[in-house]
Amino acid sequence: MGETGTIAASIMEVLMPMIPIALLALHTRKWPPAYAITSIAIALAGALLVITNGSLAFFVTASDQLFPLLLIFTGVVGWVVxxxxxxxxxxxxxxxxxxxxxxxxxxxxxxxxxxxxxxxxIPAPSWESISSIRYEMAFMVLLPGLVALLSWNEGIKRLTPLNGILFINLVPVTTFALMALQGYEISMFEFYGTLLVIFALIRNNHFQRKQLRYGKRPEKTKRAGVPTA
Structure with missing residues (x-):
């Protein structure tokens, strides 16, 4: 998928907080709250804008793009699990x-x-091929493979998933910044689609916090010895 695939992958990663909602609904067979459903719909609309780049021609050639998109989505679901x-x-x-x-x-x-x-x-790479990308492989092993993984797990543990998951918003922002520096022209559809996905994530997180806050109030009232209705 080339450069557009890089953007699509970053957008699908931002959908991570929405995927557990869908998985939980399938497992419990209970509809999620209305705010979660609308947030998912907004996020999917934004993702669709980015993936199609605002062109209906995407659906004509969807069979060519479907398999790589499914691979990316499978990887994102695996990361959620x-x-x-x-x-x-x-x-x-x-x-x-x-x-x-x-x-x-x-x-x-x-x-x-x-x-x-x-x-x-698949073909087995030669030692010459491996040696020619030794610096790139060292970078991928040490930074994304080691430092990023440990940092993510420790950050989620310290901040809790509800707070830590907001940092996923930085993925498409960083992707766009790096690709712009490399000369890639970001389209209007990709830009506004990304904003929609980020808005949906922040909106869903806001309502989750409000629900948790209201859920804790009766417990605090009981501890204070005040009867609740």
């Missing part, structure tokens, strides 16, 4: 949770790649 799973291991340190999950993930990835290579579905 991973982030939600950390709450089950609250007693674990960030280093322990990150290390054990990385070991398992690396083992699974190695098995899949090795199998695909043996079946000749």
């Amino acid at each position: 991973y982030s939600m799973g950390s709450a089950r291991f609250g007693g674990w340190s960030t280093l322990r949770y990150s290390t054990l999950t990385c070991l398992l993930g690396t083992g699974v990835s190695f098995g899949v790649v090795a199998t695909a290579t043996l079946l000749q579905w």
Whole structure:
């Protein structure tokens, strides 16, 4: 998908807070609150603007774009499940949770790649090819693979998911800034679509906070010994 795929991936990542709402609704078979449904609708509208770039011609060639979009979406859902799973291991340190999950993930990835290579579905890279991108690989391993992962897990643990998830808004902003520096011309549809997604996330987060605040008030009243209606 090229440069547009980079933007689409960043937008799908911003949809992360909306995905657990849909997963929870499917699991419990209960409709989420009205504010969550409208926030999801706004976010999807924004994502659609970015992915299609305001062109109906996208739907004509959708079959060419569908598979890479599904791959990106599957990765985002996996990241959501991973982030939600950390709450089950609250007693674990960030280093322990990150290390054990990385070991398992690396083992699974190695098995899949090795199998695909043996079946000749994908070619095995030569040592020359690997050596030619050694600096790029070192960057990806050390910064996104190590520093970013540990920082994300520790940040979510300290700030709680409700607060930490707001930092996802920085993903498309950073993406646009870097791509603009590289000479990519951001279209009006991509810009306003991104604003819609960010607005939906902040709106949903605001109502979640309000719901949590109102949910705690009766408990505080009971502790004070004041009868509640």
